Amino acid sequence: xxxxxxxxxxxSVSEGALVxxxxxxxxxxxxxxxxxxxYPNQGLQLLLKYxxxxxxxxxxxxxxxxxxxxxxxxxxxxxxxxxxxAAEYLCAVSAYPGGATxxxxxxxxxxxxxxx
Amino acid sequence: GxxxxxxxxxxxxxxxxxxxxxxxxxxFQATTMFWYRQFPKQSLMLMATSNEGSKxxxxxxxxxxxxxxxxxxxxxxxxTVTSAHPEDSSFYICSARALRGSSYNxxxxxxxxxxxxx
Numbered sequence: 001x002x003x004x005x006x007x008x009x010x011x012s013v014s015e016g017a018l019v020x021x022x023x024x025x026x027x028x029x030x031x032x033x034x035x036x037x038x039y040p041n042q043g044l045q046l047l048l049k050y051x052x053x054x055x056x057x058x059x060x061x062x063x064x065x066x067x068x069x070x071x072x073x074x075x076x077x078x079x080x081x082x083x084x085x086a087a088e089y090l091c092a093v094s095a096y097p098g099g100a101t102x103x104x105x106x107x108x109x110x111x112x113x114x115x116x
Numbered sequence: 117g118x119x120x121x122x123x124x125x126x127x128x129x130x131x132x133x134x135x136x137x138x139x140x141x142x143x144f145q146a147t148t149m150f151w152y153r154q155f156p157k158q159s160l161m162l163m164a165t166s167n168e169g170s171k172x173x174x175x176x177x178x179x180x181x182x183x184x185x186x187x188x189x190x191x192x193x194x195x196t197v198t199s200a201h202p203e204d205s206s207f208y209i210c211s212a213r214a215l216r217g218s219s220y221n222x223x224x225x226x227x228x229x230x231x232x233x234x
Contacts, residue, residue, distance in 0.1 A: 036225070041125070041227055042227050043120060043209070043211075043224070043225035043226050043227045043228070044209070044211075044225035045225075046222065057163075070183070073147075090160065100145070102148075103162055103165075104160075104162070104223065105159075105162075106159045106160040107159060108157065108158060108159050
């Protein structure tokens with residue numbers, strides 16, 4: 001079975017500070033990993049994804065994540081937080097090697113607050 | 117592009133009534149749509165996979181007779197919660213998979229529908 005654990009349901013950072021959102025996964029097959037962002041009253045938007053190849057993945061809005069197989073992690077980072085980054089962030093793993101074509105298993109999400 | 121809408125955005129109903137939620141892909145065609153449910157402080161859980169022109173595939177533990185899914189066209193899927201009860205109160209989110217183009221196979225998510233059953 002596949003699962004995702006997001007440590008920290010709430011994270012608060014100051015504007016301009018480093019953002020680090022943690023995601024650990026469990027998968028019996030090579031995983032496809034995703035980070036989504038959700039703003040209030042809007043749908044989930046794909047930030048970035050890892051499928052194969054380079055383990056450091058760059059996404060939109062200055063976010064990036066690194067796939068570390070030995071640590072079964074896919075943490076999301078951004079060097080400098082902006083007020084507009086305040087949102088809910090969800091990590092997901094694909095249950096099958098088919099990536100986004102197949103089932104997504106989500107973590108419980110992390111609510112990021114950015115303080116001025 | 118790749119916008120998915122849901123209607124209604126929120127609904128309150130009495131116990132025992134049925135509620136229909138629509139999911140539309142506005143600017144692309146989707147052969148597959150997914151329905152998720154999210155309870156407070158819990159993960160987004162896949163309920164069913166909806167394929168255009170065929171029966172939906174339900175996840176284990178999801179009652180297919182209670183959650184009726186109809187995917188009648190390449191841009192519309194509906195979820196009907198029949199004889200709703202308070203325990204069905206939740207946040208329901210759909211996603212649509214693009215049929216073709218650069219976003220092929222990526223899932224695009226709707227904004228969700230908040231259902232409250234009194």
